[in-house]
Amino acid sequence: MEDICKKTTKSFEEMWPVLQTAVDRLINQIEGVDDDSCFTYEDCMSYFTTVYRLCAARQLRVENCELLYAKYKKVFEEYINSTVLPSLQGKKVELMLTELLRRWSNYKIMTMWLSRFFHYLERHFIFRWQLPSLEETSFLSFYDLVHDKINKQVGDAILAMIDQEQAGEKIDRALVNNTLAMYSEIGDVLRIDNENHFIGRMIKEHAAFYNDEAPNWIASSSLRDITPKEEKLHDIQTPSSKKIRLVSSDGDVFEVDYGVALMSKTIEDVIKSNPAGGSDSIPVFMSSNILAKVIEYCKKHTEASNPNYKEDMSGVDIKDWDSKFVEVGHQTLLDLVLCADYLNIKSLLDLTCATVADMMRGKSPNEIRKMFSLEAN
Structure with a gap:
């Protein structure tokens, strides 16, 4: 699986056939031509990621x-x-x-x-x-x-x-x-x-x-x-006690609670699709290091959203925790921005974007390019 943080060199014409395959399979299903060709979690994430890559291609x-x-x-x-x-x-x-x-x-x-x-x-x-x-x-x-x-x-x-x-x-x-x-x-x-x-x-x-x-x-x-x-897939309720496995682009498996996984609206959509594949593994096209950071953030914020969570008991204010969380290298921070957008985790995207904006404030374009190792164009 290819990491979404890495630029793709494939053109639209090269990537569209993946989506055309999805269309053809779907039509065959609803027309009763191929009832066994159900979409799996991997299929759903693959098609969504193809669209993401095309939409996120810089130039x-x-x-x-x-x-x-x-x-x-x-x-x-x-x-x-x-x-x-x-x-x-x-x-x-x-x-x-x-x-x-x-x-x-x-x-x-x-x-x-x-x-x-x-x-x-x-x-x-x-x-x-x-x-x-x-x-x-x-x-x-x-x-x-x-x-x-x-x-x-x-x-x-x-x-x-x-x-x-x-x-x-x-x-x-x-x-x-x-x-x-x-x-x-x-x-x-x-x-x-x-x-x-x-x-x-x-x-x-x-x-x-x-x-x-x-x-x-x-x-x-x-x-x-x-x-x-x-x-009526939006009516489906997923059990909070159930676990789901997120698989990184490196092949590492992270088992997390459903509640943690559902902080990602992208993953929530895939789960609600309820494909008949039966697997509880969802491929997430990012490196193990970045996925681990994202899971860490989601776990903490899921815990903090619990009505029984008390900051005085944990000894950590969630805002202070967020500030510590984004104390990472510039490239890691940019990768977190991309992954928060890809997974549609709004609070993480807001946090990382605000951090990047603070770092850019008062700096010239050249200084910003150097800071984040960006190309001149």
Whole structure:
């Protein structure tokens, strides 16, 4: 495993195939082509780290981020055009709505996984340039390419089913409600009022009967939450007593409590992905020395966050402890900054960045370059 603190010489074209492999595997999974190809912790960290390396590359940072963002969007567009739309062609009424909901469920699973792999892009590039989030980008593609093509057919199918019920026939109300819920879900993310659009059509075309009934179709749905089990990963609770093994780029294994590991939002995302690989080992692409320092920090701050922790009993004030912690060499400090950013440990990133800023204060650019052994460019 390559240390993330070391610069990579690989280009975007050389690194993208790793992410394309992730996309291909994911599509095969949701399409049922390869049910056994589940993502492991190592897979998740490898894909996330590939995105991180591309986004963190010094002189190509913005260019790589732009390419990644465009590729992310293109992945969904290609999937919709090659798989989603063809599957809906020729289907009528209930069959079309059933297939649409199945495709939407798969699409959300695809969005969930890829947004985890590409999450570093969202934390910095998307936030800085105020671009649509990864979820919004995915939903926009679905809305633009699927909604615009079949919106009329979907509306006609729903109204036809409601007409059938009005005529005394039994219909699948759950199918109608879940379809409306799908449009509502897209509207919630994109701030588009699809739900009221459907209600408006129902009232306009069937004013006498639906003036009171139409809003109840949404409100009465007991199946409004159609989120599949795979997407509710944020609801999974990890046991605080369980241990997890973090593996450095040198191959050394560090066994830590879950609570300590979860100080890293990156690791938390990987754990919540709950891949079926079954291993409790997570590769962390940094040297053993730096990983040991990061774990030391996380252990101390996990301990200090415990309600039963008392500074007078430990004899150490946490702020004093932090000050001692960052009394390290310049290169080690810079590595800690990179690793805190990579692992998304905000308090450690704030601490190390503030320390670097204090060291730079009042110094010339040349002095700063010399201090941190930085290249002139």
